[in-house]
Amino acid sequence: MDQNSLPPIQTTARDDAVLKALVSFVRAEALQPGERLPTERILAERLKVSRNTVREALTRWEGLGLVERRQGSGTYLKAAVSHDMLHMPLTLAGGNDFTSLMQTLEIRRALEAEAAALCAERASQADIAEIARKLDIMEQAFRTRDGMSSEEDWEFHQAIYRVSGNPLFEQIIAAMHELFHRFWEHPLGVRDFGHASFPYHRTIYDCIAARDPEGARHEALKLIATVEDDLKRGAAKLKLSSQK
Amino acid sequence: MDQNSLPPIQTTARDDAVLKALVSFVRAEALQPGERLPTERILAERLKVSRNTVREALTRWEGLGLVERRQGSGTYLKAAVSHDMLHMPLTLAGGNDFTSLMQTLEIRRALEAEAAALCAERASQADIAEIARKLDIMEQAFRTRDGMSSEEDWEFHQAIYRVSGNPLFEQIIAAMHELFHRFWEHPLGVRDFGHASFPYHRTIYDCIAARDPEGARHEALKLIATVEDDLKRGAAKLKLSSQK
DNA sequence: GTGCAGAAATTGGTTGGACCATTGGACCAC
DNA sequence: GTGGTCCAATGGTCCAACCAATTTCTGCAC
Numbered sequence: 001m002d003q004n005s006l007p008p009i010q011t012t013a014r015d016d017a018v019l020k021a022l023v024s025f026v027r028a029e030a031l032q033p034g035e036r037l038p039t040e041r042i043l044a045e046r047l048k049v050s051r052n053t054v055r056e057a058l059t060r061w062e063g064l065g066l067v068e069r070r071q072g073s074g075t076y077l078k079a080a081v082s083h084d085m086l087h088m089p090l091t092l093a094g095g096n097d098f099t100s101l102m103q104t105l106e107i108r109r110a111l112e113a114e115a116a117a118l119c120a121e122r123a124s125q126a127d128i129a130e131i132a133r134k135l136d137i138m139e140q141a142f143r144t145r146d147g148m149s150s151e152e153d154w155e156f157h158q159a160i161y162r163v164s165g166n167p168l169f170e171q172i173i174a175a176m177h178e179l180f181h182r183f184w185e186h187p188l189g190v191r192d193f194g195h196a197s198f199p200y201h202r203t204i205y206d207c208i209a210a211r212d213p214e215g216a217r218h219e220a221l222k223l224i225a226t227v228e229d230d231l232k233r234g235a236a237k238l239k240l241s242s243q244k
Numbered sequence: 245m246d247q248n249s250l251p252p253i254q255t256t257a258r259d260d261a262v263l264k265a266l267v268s269f270v271r272a273e274a275l276q277p278g279e280r281l282p283t284e285r286i287l288a289e290r291l292k293v294s295r296n297t298v299r300e301a302l303t304r305w306e307g308l309g310l311v312e313r314r315q316g317s318g319t320y321l322k323a324a325v326s327h328d329m330l331h332m333p334l335t336l337a338g339g340n341d342f343t344s345l346m347q348t349l350e351i352r353r354a355l356e357a358e359a360a361a362l363c364a365e366r367a368s369q370a371d372i373a374e375i376a377r378k379l380d381i382m383e384q385a386f387r388t389r390d391g392m393s394s395e396e397d398w399e400f401h402q403a404i405y406r407v408s409g410n411p412l413f414e415q416i417i418a419a420m421h422e423l424f425h426r427f428w429e430h431p432l433g434v435r436d437f438g439h440a441s442f443p444y445h446r447t448i449y450d451c452i453a454a455r456d457p458e459g460a461r462h463e464a465l466k467l468i469a470t471v472e473d474d475l476k477r478g479a480a481k482l483k484l485s486s487q488k
Numbered sequence: 489g490t491g492c493a494g495a496a497a498t499t500g501g502t503t504g505g506a507c508c509a510t511t512g513g514a515c516c517a518c
Numbered sequence: 519g520t521g522g523t524c525c526a527a528t529g530g531t532c533c534a535a536c537c538a539a540t541t542t543c544t545g546c547a548c
Contacts, residue, residue: 050503063307064333071529072511086336089308103410114354175332294532315500316540
């Protein structure tokens with residue numbers, strides 16, 4: 001007997017019902033990310049529930065990053081929603097030291113390599129053109145400012161994740177990216193951080209354009225290796241300066 | 245001019261403040277997962293905020309799986325909490341179940357291989373002995389029941405993640421694992437699911453014991469490949485049966 | 489004393505109404 | 519145009535009450 005086939009019944013699930021209704025609404029109105037959805041008061045009235053219940057439901061969506069609420073302005077859709085969404089909330093116990101940063105890089109190394117390989121396998125001509133565009137923008141920003149630009153660099157990588165066809169890559173790496181940057185603001189250490197990684201962006205692209213998964217994988221590994229080296233150099237410098 | 249140096253200020257963040265206070269409380273009381281935390285009413289009174297605000301905060305935590313609320317009983321801690329937590333809500337939208345499962349496997353393939361390699365690099369003699377113990381238990385369970393045992397199998401893998409020295413592996417893969425099992429309850433399809441993966445557990449262990457990172461990586465990839473094959477077979481079977 | 493049914497207290501879930509803080513547009517003086 | 523001021527809309531917070539599920543207590547039968 002499989003007791004899992006008898007899920008507990010839900011006598012009250014008002015807020016879940018609200019979210020289901022909201023999904024239907026978004027579908028019916030074909031709302032795109034960025035667009036505003038109805039007022040809390042209107043939703044409460046239309047759905048015949050209290051505004052508080054509507055708020056609890058929206059709070060859940062906000063926590064999942066599906067929606068953004070701006071006081072005085074409204075509630076805005078942040079991502080596509082559907083009935084068969086699977087939520088997999090993952091909370092990581094962060095850390096702000098050198099070890100934690102290295103750990104995020106270990107994860108990123110594994111995922112970045114796989115994403116690059118999958119991307120090389122699955123990229124269409126249009127995809128390749130899009131990645132090339134992002135690469136050009138990044139390289140130009142690098143030349144004009146003579147240094148890595150976090151923004152354009154990140155755009156380039158995101159394009160690769162997207163083409164990999166698996167949204168999880170972008171989501172997980174984005175979290176690692178954020179964790180990494182959260183302790184990065186202060187200029188602790190190496191001035192030309194990321195400089196060494198620059199050439200590998202193009203080599204990765206070349207492999208993708210040539211539909212060479214293994215090549216892309218190896219170039220991605222090299223790129224992450226340069227970042228790890230930078231981090232180690234920064235840590236060594238920091239230790240040195242704190243000793244004196 | 246770097247506009248990133250002017251982040252938007254945050255004037256009101258009541259519920260965030262509530263959660264911060266709650267983290268401190270859990271730390272101070274050394275609450276373990278499973279224990280009950282104070283009533284909503286008590287929290288509201290102590291923190292000098294409305295019960296509504298407390299509820300919004302708890303709703304957030306509930307959505308992240310940090311807490312479980314039982315009407316009439318209380319609110320219970322479900323996981324460890326800390327100040328520097330990073331929330332990573334992963335949402336797998338769109339596609340059917342098969343697609344989603346394959347996507348989780350792509351992530352797991354990348355991480356599993358890296359974890360196995362790192363494990364082979366860093367394992368101490370005691371670590372290797374511990375993994376061997378888990379392997380024995382698993383193999384025995386396999387023989388007595390003539391089939392893969394999810395529980396013991398998972399224990400074995402977790403031991404590897406732990407020895408890798410990076411807790412992120414276990415956390416992320418655990419999320420994938422849970423999602424995978426959520427759709428697995430009903431016996432839809434292949435009866436000897438996971439059977440093919442059995443021998444690779446020992447080959448992975450052998451590589452780890454021999455301190456052979458690249459070997460461990462390749463054996464781990466082979467293991468995931470068998471799971472992917474099983475999944476594809478199951479999907480094909482399902483499609484076939486739904487056609488008739 | 490033991491066991492059990494029913495009452496009572498506890499606790500999360502919901503409601504409705506009120507007010508505050510922020511936003512964004514309309515309007516106006518300069 | 520620019521810069522203010524006002525105002526309506528909207529999310530954020532609060533309060534007080536009641537509902538629904540659960541737990542605990544009480545008292546009676548045995």
